[in-house]
Amino acid sequence: MKKLIISFLLAAFVLPMQANEGMWFLMHIERLNYRDMQKMGLQLTPEEIYSINHASLKDAIVQFNRGCTAEIISDSGLVLTNHHCGYSSIAELSTAENDYLTNGFWAGNQGEELKPKKLSVRFFVRMDDVSKRILNLVNDTMTEAEREATINREIAKIEQENNEGGKFTVSVKSFYQGNEFYYFVYQDYNDVRLVGTPPASIGKFGGDTDNWEWPRHTGDFSLFRVYADKDGNPAEYSKDNVPLKPKYHLTTSIKGFEENDFAMIMGYPGRTNRWMPSGGIEQNVKYAYPAWVEASKTSMDVMKKYMDKDQQVKLDYASSYASTANYWKNRQGMIDALTQHKTAESKRKDEQAFQKWASKKENKKYADVMSVINNYYSKTNENSRHNNYIGLLLRTRMASIPYRLGNDINYYLQQNEAKQAEMKPKLDAEIDDFYEGLYLPLEKDVLAAQLKLYSTKAKDIAPMVAQAASANNKTEAGWKNYIDTAFKNSIFETKEKVQAFMAAPNAAILKDDPLFQLSTDLMTRYRYKSEEEKQLDNDFEHAYRLMVEGIRLQNPDGKYYPDANSTLRLTYGKVISLPEDKRNDANKNYYTTLKGTVAKYQPGDDEFDMPKKLIDLYEKKDFGQYADKDCYLPVNFLTDNDITGGNSGSPVLNGKGELIGLAFDGNIEAMAGDVIFDDQLQRTINVDIRYVLFLIDKYAGASHIIDELTLAK
Structure with a gap:
């Protein structure tokens, strides 16, 4: 991990705005x-940028598969996003014989485009403020549970009022810790097909080593297409569906840009915690994140052992491994950044200033806020460690499948014959889905390793795990023997055993099943809250909401933005360098070139191998119309936009709203960005759109895709 050389300019409570800070609602941009x-x-x-009645930029920005962002770049529904966002779908469509993840894929025409089983895009239609309507129904005498129930009843009404008979998906979201509420109207399209992807040696070039690092040389993009019925409405997959004619698609610029040029990003940032108190930061750094890092690495080590031996296993687990590795490095980077810059200590000073304000007679409503918050964190530190160990354990498929599937089977068994006949096809499909791509030796070893880690590192663990740990002395061999025996005696060991059970189901056998009992024990412990914990949660939620309310009241003229929560936001800044870095061959440290990519080439290496054709194109300097005016081929570039996870695949736009790149990562120096924005260090790493087009055109020979685009030259 690199040393961080510049201190955070921390003032989270009053949030003085730097020009490039903030994840802004589109409806507030003008004001x-x-x-x-x-x-x-x-x-x-x-x-x-944002219009309800007319086509605007927002109509070209979609949420991709609920976890990333993408953009519409042609009038035939062509979708551009990151390679890592399309990764799971590409892996799903791949086989050892047709390995699109490793070798790439380019549809020669629309008839060759491939449909993953589950892939959707979500278009944003409109939003509105319903804060007064909702908050008028609650008061400070309510418990948090009563408040939540009242709010949820009103949310259900608002969502029903605005979905136009089911045409739209409506979501009401809380902001500023429950001090404001907005509803969002979306339209979902579920027929989305793979159009093209570079090989992983381009789309994932640099692998885990370069992840969160700069300089970067990754062609992190993939292409999909949205299909609709003949009238342009959402429709499930059908050969009769046609490419969507979108309301708006982005113009793609190959004109290039310079340092300090305007850059804005629109997308769906997933989660930030900029209002988090010092106690929460300290809890994450000392308790929660270390457990996450250790548990993630435990799973990764076991997965990699099996993935390296079998190409089909590698494909089946590629997405899961990549996601785990990404968060593993992210959490470690957060620990390092927040520790080195003493972020909790700095925030505590701001809390002391807030407490001084809150202690005034006219502000007595807020007098006890910080003491309640600090008490909550001091009493939940160990539980946060426990919950991260068990949470990562429950991400192991065979730790959760028996519970989820077993309860669905149990519910099925309680129904009458007619209801069972109605439920059976859906249950059969669920069984197929749960076991698809599951490799039993890997799953058993991951589960054994995670149980060993959980039983030795967490406190107050699940009772059945504690009993098993005592019986096998917590050794690796002991846990493997325990798991082998449990699987051998369980109906959940394989899909075939579940199907055999369903041919003659027996509730007593299900109840006594060892994997069902273990999985239920883990889930029950994960969800358990003592009465004391429930009261702590209640008091904390109330105090946290008052803290944010008080901070905004303390400085009513401040420009505030809410934490990210997977709703559409806009962030703006500029193309900008980091300090000079000798590892980057570029003239200025805000971009990288194909020359630098080739310099990293390591034949046969999982992370730094390159296709020979790409090297040949570089040596011939065959860059076509995509070379910069200074004759190099750009690859990646930096901006100082304020983004986070979920922004992956977001379009980077110039002052005219033209596409110049797509965001795919951040720099490790600013890893604390989810908690505090640092104006000096924060950078977004983007793929230059010229590199994307070069790879489509010159490398893949898919010029028919280029022909679809609206190019600004």
Whole structure:
């Protein structure tokens, strides 16, 4: 891990705005941000960015498969996102014989495009503020449970009122820790097909070593297409479906850009915690994140052992491994960054200033807020460690499948014959889904390793695990023997054994099944809350909400933005360098080139291998129209936009709203960005759109895709 050389400029409570800080609602752009954006180089009107009645930029930005962002880049529904966002779908479509993940894939025409089983995109239609409507129904005499129940009843009404008979998906979200509420209207399309992807040696070039690092040389993109019925409406997959004609698609710029040029990003950032108190930061650094890191590495080590031996296993577990590895490095980076910069200590000073304000007679409503919050964290530190160990354990498929599937089977057994006949096809499909791509030797070893870790590192563990740990002396061999015996005697060992059980189901056998009992024990412990814990949660939620309310009241003229929560946001900044880095051959340290990519080439290496054709194109300098004016082929570049997980695949747009790249990562120096934005260190790592087009055109020979695009030259 690199040493971080610049201190955080921390002032989280009053949130003084740097020009590039903030994840902003589109409906607030005109009031809060437009003048700043104009000064920095924006040439669009607010209406061209977000309009309810007319086509605008927001109509080209989609949430991709609920976890990433993508953009529509042609009038035939062509979708661009990151390679790592399409990774699971590409892996699903791959086999050892047709390994698209390793070798790449390019559909020669729309008839060759491939449909994954489950893949969707979500279009944002509109949003509105319903804070007054909801908050008028609650008061401070309610418990948090009563408050939540009241709010949820009203949310259900709002969602029903705005879904137009099921045409739209409506979601009401809480912001500022429950001090504001907005509803969001979406339209979902479920027929999304793979159009093209580079090989992993391009799309994942640098692997885990380069992840979160700069300089970077990754072609992190993939292409899909949205299909609809003949009238343009969402429809399940059908050969009769046609490419969607979108309301708006992005113009793609190959004109290039310079340092300090305006750059904005629109997307669906997943989660930030910029309002988190010092106690929460300290808890994560000392208790929660270390457990996450250790448990993640435990799973990764076992998975890799089996993935290296079998290509089909590698494909089946590629997405799971990549996701685990990404968070493993992220959490370790967070620990290092937050520790080195003493973020909790700095935030505690701001809390002391807030407490001084809250102690005034006129602010007595907020007088006890910080003491309640600090008490909560001091009493839940160990539980946060436990919950991360058991949470990662429950991500092991065979730790959770018996519980989930067993309860569905148990419910099925309680129904009458007619109801069972109605439920059976869905249950059969569920069984197929649970076991698809499951490799039993890997699953057993991961489960044994995670149980050993959990039983030795966590306190107050699940009773059945504690009993088993005592019986086998907590040794690796003991846990393997325990797991082997449990699987051998369980109906959940294989899909075939479950299907055989369903031919003559017996509730007593299910109840006594060892894997069902273990899985139920783990899930029950994970969800357990003592009465004291419930009261702590209640008091904390109330105090946290008051803290945020008080901070905003303390400085009513401040420009605030809510934490990210997978709703569409806009962030703006500029193309900008990091300090000079001798590892980067580029003239300025805000971009990288294909020359630097080739310099990293290591034949046969999992992370730094390269296709020969790409090397040949480099040696011939056959860059086509995609070379920079200075004759190099750009690969990645930096901006200082404020993003987080979920922004992967987001479009990077110039002042005209033209596509110049897509975001795919951040730099490890600013790994604490989910908690505090650092104006000096925060960087977004992006794929230059010229590199994307070069790979499509010159490398893949898929010029028909280029022909679809609207290019600005």
